[in-house]
Amino acid sequence: MSAGPYNYSYIFKYIIIGDMGVGKSCLLHQFTEKKFMADCPHTIGVEFGTRIIEVSGQKIKLQIWDTAGQERFRAVTRSYYRGAAGALMVYDITRRSTYNHLSSWLTDTRNLTNPSTVIFLIGNKCDLEGQRDVTYEEASKFAEENGLLFVEASAKTGDNVEEAFLETAKKIYQSIQDGRLDLNAAESGVQHKPSQPGRTNLNGDQAGVKDNCAC
Amino acid sequence: MASLWRNQNETSILIPTTKEFSNVTYYIIRVCVGEVKWTVKHRYKEFFNLHNKLVADHGVSKDILPSKKVIGNKSNQFIETRRKALEEYLQKILIFLKRTMPKVFVEFLDFHVYDIYFLLQELTLKCSAEIDFIVSSTKTFTMTPLELHAISEFLKCPFPEADHLEEPLDLGPILDMCSQLDSLIVIGSSNDYLQSNIVLNKLSFDLTPLKIHNTFEMKNLKLNMINSLGSLRTTLNMLKVRYTNAKSISDVLQCDVLHKNTLEGSEKWVGLHTLDLSNNNLVEIDLTIALAENLRCLILNDNMISSITNLSHLHKLEELSIVNNLITVCDQLHMKVGNIKSLNLSQNNIVSTKAFYKLYSLESLDLSCNKITEVEELKFLSKLPCLENLRLTGNNVSTIVDYRIKVLELFGDRAGDICLDSEKPSQPELDKVSVLSALRVVKEGKTPDLALDKSNNLN
């Protein structure tokens, strides 16, 4: 069969950033495969994953760029911020240094993405409560001060992983609905794909109405 | 470069020979201004017309032109006598008119083509006449190094000798027009310029007086003849330097820098988004490319580059073209160029697509005319999620039986999205692809790969 009409109506581009070893690749794997990858090697440069989700009845394809946290790749991974609609900024709640570096990750994100990019802060490895090095309150305050969405999650148990990716998408979708995000802007990180040729799903009111209506 | 005003006493005119073109005798006039020489040819009739105008408007005495003769004007002896007489005539006229240089005389001897002052006069007229049109249309203007050299020379030191002219030269219209241009093109040459001994590429010029805002393009030039290319650093968006003597990127981006082994913040080309350095002698992409940190498009076609290096700091790079170079292996490209959308490596010596397997943002890949022979070497492209345009013509692989089907099959469900060699797959092709994949599944005893469907159903 040919590719024909797309089975989703939007593509959102995400990046996952943060220090090495905080669990970026594991979060992606958990999200796309529903599995924990215990022995995940360091990412070299970049990895990639996709999944189709649904927000307000709209099918949305997430294209997720998982960047390498190692310092030596910083130059090349910076290029991936361009055109990201969502940025998941990850630290490891058991390693304070990864939290301390957030401000520099945030600076990069603000400098290299556009104002409408949704930034979501994830405190990963929350299954390791005993080794906690950063309190929930502290990180939560940091997020609030900087206007970020925030959860603590675990790529191992899957806690809050789904939520982080979906909340980000909802926020982006909202921005489209109320016109804060311009679909036609070159670097918006969002592409609109009409699900049937010659017929465009215009706006939110239409959402949820399936394509095969028989009128 | 000629300057009558500066060489009043070293200016001479001779008519050394004659030449016949389609039955008409032309007198070959040789003008020397200092070191500069050029020739112009005119037939008698043109002398006659010139003379009449000079007599009427510039007080030249009527009787000094050798007279007309209708019959027997083809004999060698007659022509020889006339040649001498015309030579004397021009010499007399020059002495008489060299302070005032009326336009008819200037144009008769091509001073408006080769002489700084008269050439600028001509250019000024052209600019005044065309400015409205140019500024309201392409905003593009092409100049020769000669014109730019003349502008530089004139601004360095105007010509007091010419102040008494009826309409002394005023560069206003030229500079005014240049300041409103989007794009200035300069085309040089290493040969003699027209009928003169002027070599364009031996003329230096300065770009500072011209406020170029957007695009500067040069072709066939010697970089060392351009002063203050660096003055364009902050304003230029697009720079095209083609067919020059540049051996390295540093020769261009650090043209005005003495100590080239370090990069200084002040050397950055902040506005530059497109850089075209095609047809030079570059052997590598050197470190200095980082000075153009905002580049979106880099074109390095027709050089001698053998590997892709030093691009990782160009975060905005979307388009890279290195056609017709010496690239054989490109290793782990995703660690070198990251987020690029369009890559053109046509006409190199690439045998495999392995290096591209993680260029996940790639939308367009041109590998035409390389050395890829096996379909097997293309499988690394099959996971690129955004790829839409793929060109492979001119590789051996494109001549094998069922080439299109085999390549398209690599892309599985996405086969329909791939425009292969500028052609979208036809329905019969897609049907064949489906049959082939189904057969393969049966042969390998696996259930079809559900990776995609699975993700659809996850919710």
Ligand SMILES: Nc1nc2c(ncn2[C@@H]2O[C@H](COP(=O)(O)OP(=O)(O)OP(=O)(O)O)[C@@H](O)[C@H]2O)c(=O)[nH]1
């Ligand atoms: N206990 C626990 N371990 C985790 C969790 N997430 C990741 N890990 C472990 O942390 C280590 C690093 O995880 P990765 O996902 O490879 O880290 P990364 O951020 O992708 O690292 P780079 O690719 O180098 O940037 C691995 O050994 C994982 O098993 C988690 O939620 N809980």
Ligand SMILES: [Mg+2]
């Ligand atoms: Mg990783």
